[in-house]
Amino acid sequence: MPPINPTAEKALQKNCIGLLEKLGYMYISPKDNLGHREGKTSNILFKDILRKKLSEINHYEYKGQKHTFSETNIARAIDDLDSPLSEGLLVANQKITDSLLFGRSYEEILSDGTKKSFSLRYIDFENPHNNDFYITEEFIVDRANQGENMKTRRVDLVALVNGIPLVAIELKKSSKDYQAGIRQILKEQENSEIQSLFKYIQITIAGNSNEAKYATTGTPFDFYHTWNEENESEIKGHLNVLLGKRKASKLDILLFALLQKERLLKIIKHYTLFDGKIKKICRYQQFFAIEKTLSRVESFDEFGCRQGGLIWHTQGSGKSLTMIMLAKLLKIKFDNAKIIIVTDRIDLDRQIFEVFKKTDIEPKKASSARNLLSLLQSGASVITTLVHKFEAIQDSKLIIKENNIFVLVDESHRTQSGLLHKAMKKVLPQACYLGFTGTPLLKKDKNSFAKFGGEIHRYAIDEAVRDKAVLPLYYEGRMIEQEILNPQGLDRKFELIAKGLSEKERLDLERKWARFSKIASSEQRLELIALDIYTHFKTNLEGRGFKAMLATSSKYEAIKYYEIFSEYYKDFCTAYVISNNKTDEQGSENKQYIAQALQKLYARYGDETQYIEYIQGEFVKGDEIDLLIVVDKLLTGFDAPKARNLYIDKSLKEHSLLQAIARVNRVCEGKDFGYIIDYRGLLGDLDRALSDYSGLSGFDEEDLQQAVIDIREKIVETKTYYTHLESLFSEVKNKADLESYANILSNEEKRKKFKEYLSHFARAFQTALCSEKIDEILSEKEIKEYKDKVRFYNELRQVVQIRYHEVCDFGQYEAQMQKLLDTFVNANGINHLTELVNIFDEDFDKEVERMATPNAKADTILNAISAEIREKMEANPAFYNSLAKQIEHIIKEYEEKRLSEEEKLEKAQQIQDLLKGGYKSDRNYPQGIAGEKRLMAIYDNVCEAIEIEDKEVLANLSLKIDEIYKRYSKKPEWYNSKETENEINREINDELWALEDEHHITFDNNDIEKFFKILRGMGVKWYA
16 A cells, blocks of 8 residues: 655645746656656656657767767667666666766768767756756656565655656655655665666755755765755745745755756766765765865966965865865866875875775876876876875976866875975976865964965864764863872772772772782873773773774884783773884884784784775774774774774874864764763863863864863753753652653653653763763762663653653664663663554553553553554544544543543543444444445445435445445556546546435535545545
8 A cells, every 4th residue: 555645745745846847847747757657667767758858969960960860779778778786776876877977879870871889968968958857756666576565666756857867855744854754765775675766866855844965876874964055045035036935945945956957967967976886976065165166276376377275174074075076077177187186194195096096087196206207297187196205306307387287185284385385386386286174274374375375165163063974072081190199099090980880890890900009100001091991982882883992102002002901801802003114112122012013913914004904994894893092093084983982192282183083073873972082181171262272272263163072061961951851740749650750741742842851861961971070060969860860761751652652762862772771770670662562463452551550551542542543544534533532532521530540441442442343333334335344434434424314325325436446446556646536536426416316415515525535535545
């Protein structure tokens, strides 16, 4: 049975269609979209439209005359576009995308009998208005695995260009989370679903009137993004003119931004690419940065050089992808353009080279200074190199004075303003220099950068956090050094670490603790930090799929940490990455110690490069390594989304500090934030502006907003949401009585607030308990009270779920809630959440019996019945409306104290029995109707609508209505056809007129319309 879209969703659908029509899209009805597919839901392309457009937009020239392609080649081009799914969805999508972007070649027989190949294109990207744009709704597609229940899927809206579907849109009514639309899109891309559609799709959109996000085929849930127009007020003004009286929503803005004809084709052609086997689409900051850069480089300075400048996009916002897309567009825009990608570290050079290689750009990598010299003089159009190689060739006589050379400098804050930049300028004096950085500019660098054209585009930290492109970072300082020689401080440290441990765990900890006094001060410090990290990780991260990094000061300490973890914490898997170079720590013992450790590693894994690649791969994609210990390598320019905690025992400042802490702000499912624990006091207590501290003192304060947040803010947030929760139940007199709390939540609005407050409270409290700072803000008494209330409120939400037949869904935060309960709250008496039990399930009665009072049992039954009524109302409105009225009557009688709890329960059970029967118990059904639930449902509603005493007449009418629906339901998509609906109504109307003549009765037109509406709903429920 196909799903029925709620009215609100239908209205939203019509609004979207209306907007796209204003943008020049032609509307195709569900019936007609099936007609364009030859009546088959297995067909995807609108071949008749595509055939016509291919003939219109494609010509080849021969002997000065234009010729159209043969019908054979047009048909072949249509067939060739339909790539098979045998190698998977993304391979098929890439092949189709390549065909759309580059066209295909076909051999034509010329007038003189010779043969020659000519290129045929599917879309005219250069002239967007030469194409035809369409929007259609209820796009039904056959599933690959056609089970009994659901043989097809229906996509709400599909936008097509020249008959090729390019955009899939799933909508949800405003009361439902738009994220359900994303999940639906992802499900539809599974092997058993409708990949036959998504192999063509270039943009996917999910939204409701409050929120909307977009992505492309194959994009995971966490990488759906919002789109913000840089001139949003102007866009809203333009939209308001288009929409008339209707106010522009977030969804309208997204559709307007992405689906204007020129913008849509531009994004598909230039701002979508394949990174290996992953398809990626630009985010708005990448789009606007590149557009502004392309505009900037059109102009020249007084020296004849193209204007350059700086793109500052905070870390995690896709800087490498921006560079690739820009490089591609510069090559297209300027003839003979040469792109030089410059980095200042070997690993970054290798990384950027590999990223470019995965796209359709084939770069040349400068392996040496001499090789760079050769490449600069060759025809290589894209070169990657280390900036230091320019220093080595600056004394050569090579000077290239061309203004179509574009130098893209990665992490340019380290090179743009110094001697290395002068070396580049000497070799390439006329080049256009475009700097990229992921961190803010130091105050001292801002004037230097102005010399190179100034800032082109900015996407700051606070914007990325707002867009959820990166996560907020919480910071906690934990000083160890000052406590080493202080016995009282050491005891306090023990108590902090031991808090919450079981008796057995505490005894084990005491044994390990005893050895600290016998160890030299420096090693004792490492032991203390290792224990702190181990305890913190086990308590807060274990079992949740997240990982951690430890940044330490030296190679010696990295190895020491690894040995401590390996010896004392065998259930904690760690690895370290250090470089094998000649700048090892002072002291022959340390050098020998490091050399021996590295020798063991390389004997097992190969050389340094092989080892680092192996560990990096395991940490990013594997499950074994819990903690990665680093010194400098992998502390910058390294993405590991599963890394949530960064423990810092290393002096860092300025850019290196910002880059280091950003290792843990990458988006990952179930991850709310990155967490930094600082054992060096790099950022002080964060009780003043970040720029007050030496670590970040070189930056302007406004550039660092949202860079890191004091963990104490999260602890205070715990108090705030606890207060909200308590206020919600302020009228409850007996604070231990769960029943009184549940009664408060009979109000649906209060249930919504309860879920919201509890979700925020649980997440904030779980984070607060990670921190030593909790004791500074919450007393022991408050912490105990909060833990007790977590247990209490968790039990309450279970009661609410069952009693009001409402799923208390915390989505991705369910794991945090359960972790909080399992780790920090005494497990005794904690009930893990259960699935909602349907009233027809055999376990439903058991769930009812768990309720404490007759009133609670009655509410559980009545709310479960109400949920069933909402679900099945259209199948038999007469029957289900009668049950709903009985429920209203029971509740009113109980509230007016005319029913006791026991009587309320008895009446609820009576209605439950009626529901299970599925028909009116007080009605005698005629022969031919009785026993058939479908016919009994029609008969119930015929009896409600027509006042005739002769039951046989009403039974015959019911049978005729059944016959009419059976006949028309054999047509494909009959329930989406207005024409079919009118034909059904006409036939039923004929039967009603016959009744009027025979029984001398008159039907009111309004009653007939109401009757038809009821029958329409029943028809879709019973016959579709």
